[in-house]
Amino acid sequence: xxxxxxxxGHSQVSSTPLGLGxxxxxxxxxxxxxxxxxxxxxxxxxxxxxxxxxxxxxAYGKGRSEELIGEVIxxxxxxxxxxxxxxxHIFNDDGSQTMENDPAFLIKAVDASLKRLNTDYLxxxxxxxxxxxxxxxxxxxxxxxxxxxGKIRAIGISNFSFDQxxxxxxxxxxxxxxxQYSLLHRDNEQQLMPYLHEHQISFVPYFPLASGLLTGKYxxxxxxxxxxxxxxxxxxxxxxxxxxVQDVTALTPIATNHHATIAQIILAWYLQNPLISVVxxxxxxxxxxxxxxxxxxxxxxxxxxxxxxxxxxxxN
Numbered sequence: 001x002x003x004x005x006x007x008x009g010h011s012q013v014s015s016t017p018l019g020l021g022x023x024x025x026x027x028x029x030x031x032x033x034x035x036x037x038x039x040x041x042x043x044x045x046x047x048x049x050x051x052x053x054x055x056x057x058x059a060y061g062k063g064r065s066e067e068l069i070g071e072v073i074x075x076x077x078x079x080x081x082x083x084x085x086x087x088x089h090i091f092n093d094d095g096s097q098t099m100e101n102d103p104a105f106l107i108k109a110v111d112a113s114l115k116r117l118n119t120d121y122l123x124x125x126x127x128x129x130x131x132x133x134x135x136x137x138x139x140x141x142x143x144x145x146x147x148x149x150g151k152i153r154a155i156g157i158s159n160f161s162f163d164q165x166x167x168x169x170x171x172x173x174x175x176x177x178x179x180q181y182s183l184l185h186r187d188n189e190q191q192l193m194p195y196l197h198e199h200q201i202s203f204v205p206y207f208p209l210a211s212g213l214l215t216g217k218y219x220x221x222x223x224x225x226x227x228x229x230x231x232x233x234x235x236x237x238x239x240x241x242x243x244x245v246q247d248v249t250a251l252t253p254i255a256t257n258h259h260a261t262i263a264q265i266i267l268a269w270y271l272q273n274p275l276i277s278v279v280x281x282x283x284x285x286x287x288x289x290x291x292x293x294x295x296x297x298x299x300x301x302x303x304x305x306x307x308x309x310x311x312x313x314x315x316n
Contacts, residue, residue, distance in 0.1 A: 002299050005052075006277045008202045009175025011154035013123045015082045017271050018296050019053030020046040020289065021206065021282035026064035031284070036068055038285065043072045045286040047081065049293045055178075055204070055280045057086035057128055058113065066116035074118065084124035085113045086158060086178075088131065101127055101134035103142030110146055126156035126178055127168075136160070136168035144173045156204075162191045174201055176277070181205035183214060183266065183312050184235060184244065193275045202277035208270055209263060209281055210235060213244055216252075216262035220245045243315050251311055254304050260294065268298040269308045 005014045024031050025039035043054060054073075056065045066085060073081055087109035088099045110125055125146070127139055136157075143155045154175040157168050168174055177196055181188050182205065196203050209215055213235055220242045224231040234240060248262060255262045270279040283289045300308070 003271055003296050006202070008124060008154045008277065010172075010200060011175045013082060013154045013175075015053040015123075015278055016051055016296070017278055018051055018267070018292065019055055019082070019084075019204075019278050019280040020051050021280040022054055022056045022065050022069060023060045024282050024284045025056070026061035026066075026068045028061050028064060030060065034284075036064075039065075040068050040072050041286045042283050042289055043069055044075075045289045046283075046293075047072070047076050049290065050296065051289070051293065052080060053082040053084060053123075053278055053280065055084045056117075057126075058109065059086070059089045059128060062091060063112070063116050066113055070116055070118035078119060082123040083117060083119065084126065084156070085117065085122055086126040086128035086156070087113065088128035099129045099131040101131040101136070101139040103134075103138060106139060106142050107146065110143075110151055114151065121150060122152045124154045124156050124176060125152040126158045126176075127160075129159045130157075130161070130164050136164050137170040140168045140173050141171065144171070147173075162195070165192065165195070169199065169201070172199070174199075176202040176204060178204040178206055180207050181276075182208050182210045183269070183308070184210045184315065186316055189275070197275055203275060204278045204280060205270065205276060206280065208279050209266065213241075214248060214263065214266045216248050216255075218245050218248075240315055244312065247311050247315065251308060254300070254307060257304075258298050258300075260298055261291065264291065264295045264298060265300065265304070265308065267292060267295040268300050269305060271295060272300055272305055 003017045006017050007014050025042055028034055054069055056069055090098045090100055146152045147155060155173050156176040157174060158178040179188055193203055230236040251262050255265050270276050281292050
């Protein structure tokens with residue numbers, strides 16, 4: 001393993017730079033036909049092969065992801081695991097969702113998360129989405145009290161606008177921000193990521209492989225059924241999709257040079273990006289975890305890093 005652990009924000013939390021996103025572990029509301037036994041094997045495989053951060057949320061299966069992870073970690077040393085969870089969702093009886101950041105809600109959410117995960121502390125707790133009425137510094141202030149009480153070790157926020165991030169960090173309590181970012185979606189490089197770097201706040205991107213588009217598994221003539229969520233994603237439509245696929249394929253020589261897959265060298269680019277702290281690709285199968293772990297042994301040259309960095313300039 002060529003990458004050293006990273007410290008999360010101002011906290012004492014130290015994690016491997018490669019984590020595991022677990023929305024496909026028990027996230028039955030997000031993915032059809034998930035096998036829970038397989039999901040638990042995915043988590044165990046990650047922990048058995050050097051990954052320490054597990055990123056989950058109440059919204060993944062309405063707590064089921066947390067429960068399954070709680071079952072798996074009984075067989076491991078809890079102090080060697082970095083548990084990150086999130087909350088904000090209220091699932092209404094009519095099928096709709098609302099977001100809540102009220103301090104009382106967050107306190108209850110943390111306690112419920114601890115119970116499902118069968119642990120007495122969370123290493124990281126994120127406010128999953130902003131609501132439209134709670135002052136963000138008050139929400140973070142509630143988490144600071146939980147941090148002081150030892151229930152959480154690091155304070156996170158997710159999916160906040162740049163203005164909301166600044167408001168949330170009014171008292172300097174925020175340790176980590178999680179938001180969408182990939183080689184195809186780089187808007188956060190303009191304001192958010194430099195601000196976080198300046199204030200020693202960690203950044204964790206989600207969708208780093210752009211729903212699989214950056215893995216090299218698609219062809220220019222790939223099609224998607226109307227019921228497939230990708231059919232309504234602009235990245236998977238028309239000339240943009242074809243250009244992305246061609247640009248991904250053009251990275252094959254770098255992958256070949258490292259005896260690696262395109263997905264592995266893309267993940268290596270994130271690991272070497274100084275503005276990124278932890279990358280959390282998801283996995284539905286244990287083999288995908290094993291494939292991702294290889295990334296921690298790949299060191300790109302400066303030239304290779306720059307080639308990947310500019311590979312998608314024509315679609316951004």
